[in-house]
Amino acid sequence: MRKLLSSKWTKVVVFLLCLVPLGALAWRAFHGGLGANPVEFVQHATGDWILRFLVFTLAITPLRKLLHLPELIRFRRMLGLFAFFYACLHFLTYIGPDQSFVLSAMWKDVAKRRYITVGFAAFLLLMPLAITSTTGWIRRLGGKRWQQLHRAIYASAVLGVIHYFWLVKSDVRKPLFYGALVAILLLWRLGDWFFKRRSQAPVRITAPGVSMND
Amino acid sequence: MLIRKAPELTNADITPKSVYLDRRKFLQAMGIAGATAAAGRGLWELAFATQTAFAATKLTGLAKSPFSTTEKQNTFEDVTHYNNFYEFGTDKGDPAKNSKNFNTSSWSVSVEGEVKKPRKFSMDEILKIAPLEERIYRHRCVEAWSIVVPWIGFSFSNLINLVEPTAKAQFVAFQSYFDHRQMPQGKYAGIDFPYVEGLRMDEAMNPLALLCVGMYGETLPNQDGAPVRMVLPWKYGFKSIKSLVKIKFQQKMPPTTWNLSAPGEYGFYSNVNPSVDHPRWAQSKERRLGEIFKRPTLMFNGYGDQVASLYNGMDLKKNY
Numbered sequence: 211m212r213k214l215l216s217s218k219w220t221k222v223v224v225f226l227l228c229l230v231p232l233g234a235l236a237w238r239a240f241h242g243g244l245g246a247n248p249v250e251f252v253q254h255a256t257g258d259w260i261l262r263f264l265v266f267t268l269a270i271t272p273l274r275k276l277l278h279l280p281e282l283i284r285f286r287r288m289l290g291l292f293a294f295f296y297a298c299l300h301f302l303t304y305i306g307p308d309q310s311f312v313l314s315a316m317w318k319d320v321a322k323r324r325y326i327t328v329g330f331a332a333f334l335l336l337m338p339l340a341i342t343s344t345t346g347w348i349r350r351l352g353g354k355r356w357q358q359l360h361r362a363i364y365a366s367a368v369l370g371v372i373h374y375f376w377l378v379k380s381d382v383r384k385p386l387f388y389g390a391l392v393a394i395l396l397l398w399r400l401g402d403w404f405f406k407r408r409s410q411a412p413v414r415i416t417a418p419g420v421s422m423n424d
Numbered sequence: 425m426l427i428r429k430a431p432e433l434t435n436a437d438i439t440p441k442s443v444y445l446d447r448r449k450f451l452q453a454m455g456i457a458g459a460t461a462a463a464g465r466g467l468w469e470l471a472f473a474t475q476t477a478f479a480a481t482k483l484t485g486l487a488k489s490p491f492s493t494t495e496k497q498n499t500f501e502d503v504t505h506y507n508n509f510y511e512f513g514t515d516k517g518d519p520a521k522n523s524k525n526f527n528t529s530s531w532s533v534s535v536e537g538e539v540k541k542p543r544k545f546s547m548d549e550i551l552k553i554a555p556l557e558e559r560i561y562r563h564r565c566v567e568a569w570s571i572v573v574p575w576i577g578f579s580f581s582n583l584i585n586l587v588e589p590t591a592k593a594q595f596v597a598f599q600s601y602f603d604h605r606q607m608p609q610g611k612y613a614g615i616d617f618p619y620v621e622g623l624r625m626d627e628a629m630n631p632l633a634l635l636c637v638g639m640y641g642e643t644l645p646n647q648d649g650a651p652v653r654m655v656l657p658w659k660y661g662f663k664s665i666k667s668l669v670k671i672k673f674q675q676k677m678p679p680t681t682w683n684l685s686a687p688g689e690y691g692f693y694s695n696v697n698p699s700v701d702h703p704r705w706a707q708s709k710e711r712r713l714g715e716i717f718k719r720p721t722l723m724f725n726g727y728g729d730q731v732a733s734l735y736n737g738m739d740l741k742k743n744y
Contacts, residue, residue: 245517246498246506246713247569307716325704377704379567380614380685381514 215281224285228292231259232299249307256300261374261388263293264367268395275402287343290363294340297333329373335366364399367392480642483556483576491632491730492560498571500640502713508565509647509666510613511602519647522609526646528667533652537597537673540588547651551637553586554578558641559634559655564696564725566660568705570712575655576638579631589625589673596628597621597678598654599670615685621654621665622678622692624734632657632730636664658727660694691744695735696725700744 214220235255238244244251270286273279309316320330339360341347348356371392375385509519512526533550536542545553556576564570584596602618604610610617627633634655637644644650649666656664662682672678682690689702698708698721709718724731735743 246502247516247711249711249716250569307711308718310717319706322701323704323706379514379704380510381612382614383612 212279212281215279215284221284221288225288228263228288231255231296249303253300253303256296256303257374259296260293260300261367261370263289263296264363264370265388265391265395267293267363268367268392272395272398272402291340291343294336297336301333325373325376328369328376332366332369332373335362335369339363339366364396368396480645482642483638486556486558486576486641489557489559492558492574493562493572493726495560495562495572496714497560497574498713503571503573503639504645504647506713507648508567508661509649510615511600511607511610511617511619511667512647513609514613518609520645522607523646526606526650528646528651531651531669533668533671535583535587535671535673538590538593538675539673540590542587545583547637550583550635550652553635554582556637561634561655561657562725563655563657563661563664564710564721566662566690566694566702566705566707568707568710568718568721570710570721570725572712573639574641575634575636576641577634577636577655580633580635580654581629581631583635583671584629587673592675593673594625594675595673595677596623596625597670597672597674598623598665598668599672600665601667601669615681617681618669619665619681620678621663621680623656623663624677625673626734627656627731630731630734632727658695658724658731660690660696662690663694693735693740693743695731695740695744696721696723697740697744698723700741 235244235252238251239248267286267290270282270289274282305311305313305316309319320326339362342351342356342359351359371385371389374388375382378385505520506516507519508514508516509523512519512522531547533545535545555578557578558574558576560572560574562570563573598621600617600619600621602610607617623633634657636649636653636655637651639645639648644653649664649668652668653666654664654668663680677692680690680692682694683692689704696707701707707721710721711718722728
């Protein structure tokens with residue numbers, strides 16, 4: 211398993227798999243499979259895939275630790291960038307067919323409708339993360355600061371779920387499903403952080419005033 | 425081969441009527457006896473007719489209506505496979521999928537309340553209340569999409585006149601059929617059933633208010649509200665109640681389903697109004713199915729000449 215995960219071919223395969231949703235949409239587009247409202251179909255499909263990729267990305271760290279598979283980290287950046295990729299497509303369907311590429315109308319809409327506001331915020335939060343996803347940027351920011359910045363994905367995922375929840379009229383099963391997944395993944399982190407702190411606490415007590423780095 | 429036929433037909437720029445005729449010819453050619461029983465469904469399902477639910481019957485001798493628009497009609501396929509009927513599920517494709525076995529035989533509509541002649545109407549009786557007309561209406565959903573549909577029916581006022589409302593009749597309350605065994609998806613809808621709607625008496629008397637029994641030349645498909653529904657083209661689609669079983673005339677304003685569910689979002693009147701936005705859908709524009717970019721929404725969905733006078737002196741921002 212670990213050998214498979216560290217193979218460079220696995221990365222290629224995962225990359226191609228991440229493109230399957232886009233391919234499926236393209237196939238449907240050319241075969242009249244987008245239904246009576248193709249714009250809405252693409253909006254819903256890309257929206258679903260953003261949330262899925264955010265969940266995949268957030269699942270890497272817990273899985274890596276629970277399954278003792280450190281190699282999983284190799285896929286995190288790619289999955290996160292695909293979340294951003296589908297978010298860009300999602301945004302394009304909004305600013306294009308919905309807003310006819312009129313920026314002033316778009317800003318009014320973003321300010322006016324709360325589900326658009328939070329969706330737009332979720333998209334904006336992903337932007338700096340995508341830009342600073344390169345190894346060069348990790349070096350420039352330093353591991354710690356980079357990590358702090360990239361915790362913005364938590365907020366983005368939560369806002370994405372709220373965006374979906376506020377969008378649906380009355381049947382909230384699907385937004386609640388994504389909400390539960392994001393909640394589990396974030397609560398795991400909270401638990402992990404809490405237990406780490408507790409297990410570190412005795413060290414500090416036995417060596418008061420002595421910095422760990424000295 | 426058969427599967428590929430459907431998109432070709434719907435994408436072709438032909439009138440829905442000819443879609444309908446082609447379908448019949450196609451079936452005859454295939455020699456599928458008795459398949460007419462399943463007509464009123466998508467071509468794809470027809471070709472692979474495994475379900476023969478309630479029959480769609482051709483309605484003939486339809487009068488033309490001066491209220492009809494000349495705009496391009498949406499295809500039968502679009503109108504039957506993209507709509508809301510929450511009793512059968514909340515996805516736009518759910519009603520077509522889940523209403524196949526909806527049993528609408530031995531249907532009756534009970535008319536009661538403040539009328540001199542309360543009674544039950546069978547479907548046969550309803551079809552004889554007045555001559556059937558074809559009315560090609562714009563239909564605007566609150567979710568900012570719209571369609572053009574050739575409905576069949578007659579002005580609801582014909583029924584009102586038959587039952588002779590008393591002076592106390594100020595409002596009309598409508599109720600949809602609901603049976604959780606026939607509509608098991610209803611429990612996930614997030615709204616209470618049976619679905620209820622209402623109109624003010626003068627709105628109900630307006631000739632545009634259509635008691636609808638068919639579309640595209642035949643009886644209503646299950647997913648579009650068989651066997652009888654209301655069509656109110658100047659109001660958002662959810663006001664046009666489907667699968668009607670009860671009509672009650674009363675003095676008080678009746679409760680309405682979406683207003684009960686979210687009073688800040690859906691009012692009693694729910695007239696199409698581009699200047700009053702819904703919190704989730706800007707109502708100034710709409711997407712006509714079949715188009716990519718949105719078009720401006722018209723006040724009263726373009727039926728102002730017929731209905732604007734009903735609301736003289738009313739603040740439509742408050743009475744949304």
